[in-house]
Amino acid sequence: MSTAKAAVLERFNAPLQLRHYALPSQVEAGAALVRTEMAGICGTDVHLWKGELPITLPIILGHETVGRIEQLGEGLDKDWTGRELRVGDRVTWNSATSCGHCYYCAEKRQPTRCPQRRAYGIGYRCDCAPHLLGGYAEFHYLRPGTTIFGLPEDLATESVIGAGCALNTAIHGLERTGIGWRDTVVVQGAGPVGIAALAVARSAGAGQVIVLGAPAHRLEMARRFGADHVIDIDDCQSPAERIAAVRGLTRGHGADVVVECVGAPPAVVEGAEMCRAGGKYLILGHYCDAGTVAFNPHVVTRKQLQVIGSWSSEPRHLQTALEFLRATAGEFPFAAMVSHRFTLEQANEALGMTAGWKVAKSVLVP
Numbered sequence: 342m343s344t345a346k347a348a349v350l351e352r353f354n355a356p357l358q359l360r361h362y363a364l365p366s367q368v369e370a371g372a373a374l375v376r377t378e379m380a381g382i383c384g385t386d387v388h389l390w391k392g393e394l395p396i397t398l399p400i401i402l403g404h405e406t407v408g409r410i411e412q413l414g415e416g417l418d419k420d421w422t423g424r425e426l427r428v429g430d431r432v433t434w435n436s437a438t439s440c441g442h443c444y445y446c447a448e449k450r451q452p453t454r455c456p457q458r459r460a461y462g463i464g465y466r467c468d469c470a471p472h473l474l475g476g477y478a479e480f481h482y483l484r485p486g487t488t489i490f491g492l493p494e495d496l497a498t499e500s501v502i503g504a505g506c507a508l509n510t511a512i513h514g515l516e517r518t519g520i521g522w523r524d525t526v527v528v529q530g531a532g533p534v535g536i537a538a539l540a541v542a543r544s545a546g547a548g549q550v551i552v553l554g555a556p557a558h559r560l561e562m563a564r565r566f567g568a569d570h571v572i573d574i575d576d577c578q579s580p581a582e583r584i585a586a587v588r589g590l591t592r593g594h595g596a597d598v599v600v601e602c603v604g605a606p607p608a609v610v611e612g613a614e615m616c617r618a619g620g621k622y623l624i625l626g627h628y629c630d631a632g633t634v635a636f637n638p639h640v641v642t643r644k645q646l647q648v649i650g651s652w653s654s655e656p657r658h659l660q661t662a663l664e665f666l667r668a669t670a671g672e673f674p675f676a677a678m679v680s681h682r683f684t685l686e687q688a689n690e691a692l693g694m695t696a697g698w699k700v701a702k703s704v705l706v707p
């Protein structure tokens with residue numbers, strides 16, 4: 342095979358186009374060529390498709406990918422953890438790479454805010470070589486410096502893709518926030534990020550976890566992941582009712598930690614009211630600029646809230662995520678999140694499913 346098929350985003354809000362790209366005849370030193378085994382479709386892909394993030398086209402979407410190594414460039418013989426890498430190994434990798442030596446990487450230790458940072462499936466045009474820099478394709482090129490992780494035999498591809506970038510995001514966000522032992526945690530939103538935040542909070546020692554979201558099958562998934570209480574926002578439609586419901590479950594005080602995983606600005610106004618006085622509010626769901634909302638800062642001062650933001654994740658979060666998935670597969674069914682499988686030819690259908698915000702997780706199996 343000398344070419345690889347890819348589903349390409351050429352115009353916003355228009356169907357992805359199937360294109361063929363030449364495979365590199367030889368991979369450069371430190372790089373790798375991987376045959377895609379499964380690519381996750383993330384909610385961010387829908388926002389990218391709609392043109393809601395500043396990117397230049399054409400691109401191959403897909404920043405949650407597992408594949409098998411086809412070719413290894415000179416000098417690339419170990420993964421990020423020091424484990425040996427060989428042709429045929431099943432691997433995953435961080436979609437974004439930071440430079441490691443700028444003001445934010447080196448001096449302020451905020452590598453996710455590195456100005457040089459670019460992500461596969463988001464930040465690389467596919468009309469120039471090596472083309473294959475996104476998951477919606479038969480092959481994926483891993484540039485030198487990519488943080489690659491070999492996957493152990495007993496860690497299913499479905500677990501890795503079912504967890505997707507949401508788990509790394511939740512691990513990073515909750516690390517910044519801190520969960521106290523037996524804390525009451527409220528998770529706003531039962532999509533992939535909300536489910537991942539629930540799992541991380543639960544395993545971090547939360548005493549009670551309350552999840553708000555819809556539709557029913559997502560809340561059912563939240564129950565499977567150990568939510569103590571779920572509040573269906575289709576039944577409990579007004580913010581006042583939902584705030585009252587949370588207070589009712591927390592002896593009238595509100596939660597120690599509230600995690601916003603919705604991405605809609607009004608959710609933030611509501612979430613701040615769900616925090617107890619002196620509590621913490623993690624705003625994790627606003628990857629897109631969804632606009633502004635009227636917010637009374639008096640709430641933050643009066644309630645002595647800590648408001649925390651968190652962007653993307655670092656390689657160490659993916660490493661922890663993979664260890665966590667392997668160790669807790671019986672407890673947190675991330676593999677079961679993979680609900681709909683599609684071929685590359687069906688990429689538009691798959692993206693449409695995710696855009697309806699109804700399915701747990703659609704994936705491409707090229």
Ligand SMILES: [Zn+2]
Pocket residue numbers: 383384385386404506507
């Ligand atoms: Zn994502």
Ligand SMILES: [Zn+2]
Pocket residue numbers: 439440441442443444445446447452455456457
């Ligand atoms: Zn940097």
